Amino acid sequence: MQDFNLAALFMLGFLAGGHCLGMCGGIVAALSLQQRQARSHWLLMLAYNTGRLSSYSLVGALVGGIGGLGIASLNIAALQHLLYALANLLLIAMGLYLMGISAFITQIERLGKPLWRIVQPAMQKLLPVRSPWQGLLVGALWGWLPCGMVYTASLSALASGSAQQGALTMLAFGLGTLPNLLAMGAFAEALRSLSRQPLVRWTSGGLICALGLWRLAQVL
Numbered sequence: 001m002q003d004f005n006l007a008a009l010f011m012l013g014f015l016a017g018g019h020c021l022g023m024c025g026g027i028v029a030a031l032s033l034q035q036r037q038a039r040s041h042w043l044l045m046l047a048y049n050t051g052r053l054s055s056y057s058l059v060g061a062l063v064g065g066i067g068g069l070g071i072a073s074l075n076i077a078a079l080q081h082l083l084y085a086l087a088n089l090l091l092i093a094m095g096l097y098l099m100g101i102s103a104f105i106t107q108i109e110r111l112g113k114p115l116w117r118i119v120q121p122a123m124q125k126l127l128p129v130r131s132p133w134q135g136l137l138v139g140a141l142w143g144w145l146p147c148g149m150v151y152t153a154s155l156s157a158l159a160s161g162s163a164q165q166g167a168l169t170m171l172a173f174g175l176g177t178l179p180n181l182l183a184m185g186a187f188a189e190a191l192r193s194l195s196r197q198p199l200v201r202w203t204s205g206g207l208i209c210a211l212g213l214w215r216l217a218q219v220l
Helices: 002-015 017-036 041-074 077-098 104-125 132-142 148-160 163-195 198-217
Strands: none
Touching: 002 148, 002 163, 002 198, 041 077, 041 132, 041 148, 041 163, 077 104, 077 148, 077 198, 104 132, 104 148, 148 163
């Protein structure tokens, strides 16, 4: 079951490419402009994304550990199923957002804006990036960008019941986003235009909704 959950989170990250373009497009475009002026283009891209995935894994470990303590202390197995169900309801909400049917998920993203107001100035002080280590720090801060997809994956990590499984859950999600963000660095404008096509939005949104419904059916 855990292997299926990790595969599902990977697919969530991969299918959410259109949302990634909307949320991270500006950051990626700015970083890509710097990278094209540097010889170490792919080394910097690797550094950014390693930092980002590290932040996701840290979040997963924290919320997974908290969830595990809560589930163990309350001794309520139903709590884990409830958190898992909520995560998949959010997943369906994200699919509906990508399809242009509902903007509910944007309300969830507002919860992280206070923290981002603190993190963003620190990230901007590191720009322009001149070394992989600097890129690693930028990526680590970038990982705290308010994002409905990240919050959805975080709920799955919370329901995982342990810090280790929480970290693996968020890492699987982050690895799923990696192909889109690497491609975005090289073809940002073309991909942004493609992601706005109704067929692309409905296809990716529909698949995410189907994934959420399938996962939801496992606990009902």
